[in-house]
Amino acid sequence: MVGLNMPRNTGSAYPPSVDALLPKVREWAAELGSAPSRNRIMAEFKVGAPKARALLGKLNEEQEAASVRPLHVVPEPDSTPSPGPAPASEQASEPAQAAPVAAPGPDKHIDKHIKVWPVLLLALPAFVAIWGGWVGLGRLTGFGPIELLPGIWDGASINSAITLPIGVETYAAFALRVWLSGGNSSERAREFAKWSAFASLGLGMAGQVAYHLMSAAGVTRAPWPITTLVSCLPVVVLGCGAALAHLLHTNRDQEVND
Numbered sequence: 001m002v003g004l005n006m007p008r009n010t011g012s013a014y015p016p017s018v019d020a021l022l023p024k025v026r027e028w029a030a031e032l033g034s035a036p037s038r039n040r041i042m043a044e045f046k047v048g049a050p051k052a053r054a055l056l057g058k059l060n061e062e063q064e065a066a067s068v069r070p071l072h073v074v075p076e077p078d079s080t081p082s083p084g085p086a087p088a089s090e091q092a093s094e095p096a097q098a099a100p101v102a103a104p105g106p107d108k109h110i111d112k113h114i115k116v117w118p119v120l121l122l123a124l125p126a127f128v129a130i131w132g133g134w135v136g137l138g139r140l141t142g143f144g145p146i147e148l149l150p151g152i153w154d155g156a157s158i159n160s161a162i163t164l165p166i167g168v169e170t171y172a173a174f175a176l177r178v179w180l181s182g183g184n185s186s187e188r189a190r191e192f193a194k195w196s197a198f199a200s201l202g203l204g205m206a207g208q209v210a211y212h213l214m215s216a217a218g219v220t221r222a223p224w225p226i227t228t229l230v231s232c233l234p235v236v237v238l239g240c241g242a243a244l245a246h247l248l249h250t251n252r253d254q255e256v257n258d
Contacts, residue, residue: 018054021045025055026062035059130204134165137211140222141230164207164230167237172200175244189247196240203233 028044029035036044041052138144138161148156175197179190210226222230 016047018051018058021047021051021055022058025059029059035063130169130208131162131165133208133211134168134204135159135161136215137207137222137226137230138162138164140211140214140219141227143230163234167234168200168204168207171237171241172197172204174241175200178244178248185248186250189244192247193244196244200237200240207233 025036025041025045035056038049038052038056041047041055042049045052045055047055143159143161143164145157145159147154148158175193178185178193179197182190185193207230210222214222214226
């Protein structure tokens with residue numbers, strides 16, 4: 001082994017490069033146990049100050065890279081003393097404990113076992129009562145059989161009184177769905193759907209009350225204020241439905257453009 005105080009022989013008459021000297025400097029630093037100074041490298045390997053400085057820089061970079069290690073999370077020691085390993089008989093008798101499973105949140109939980117038939121059973125009598133009330137009110141306010149295609153199909157006729165329950169109640173259900181389902185609807189569309197749904201349901205209740213009061217009193221022709229209001233309902237429903245559809249369509253166009 002070469003002595004620590006003897007100059008190192010580079011093995012060539014030409015000045016060796018930094019890369020050629022680096023393994024020898026690395027080996028010498030390992031023998032010393034620490035990185036040598038620039039002056040010691042100059043004296044040991046007979047090189048100038050710039051080359052010694054470059055060798056020392058590369059050696060320091062290697063040592064810094066070797067000292068970097070990934071950090072591991074060390075658990076904090078438990079303050080309670082460990083009871084020690086349990087006997088083999090107790091370990092065999094203890095059941096394995098499964099890891100706790102987090103319960104799903106209320107927003108992500110979907111109950112797929114809800115039956116639809118109770119809802120249909122509840123809606124059937126309401127549909128019959130609402131239909132009968134609107135048709136009866138329509139007859140009292142002048143709604144009745146009309147010819148759909150006069151001169152083209154004279155036999156095609158329909159009772160215009162059915163337009164009241166179909167229009168008013170269908171729009172109320174549609175507006176409620178837009179308001180409560182949320183989805184991709186804009187805030188403006190949901191707000192309009194909410195208040196128009198309340199108004200439609202209120203008109204439906206008022207129509208049912210008016211019909212049953214007049215029917216119980218034996219009225220065969222509704223007063224003109226009620227006739228005026230009922231005759232305007234199809235136009236109001238058409239306007240609300242077109243406005244809500246426009247708001248929903250505008251929101252979809254904005255999402256596509258964005």
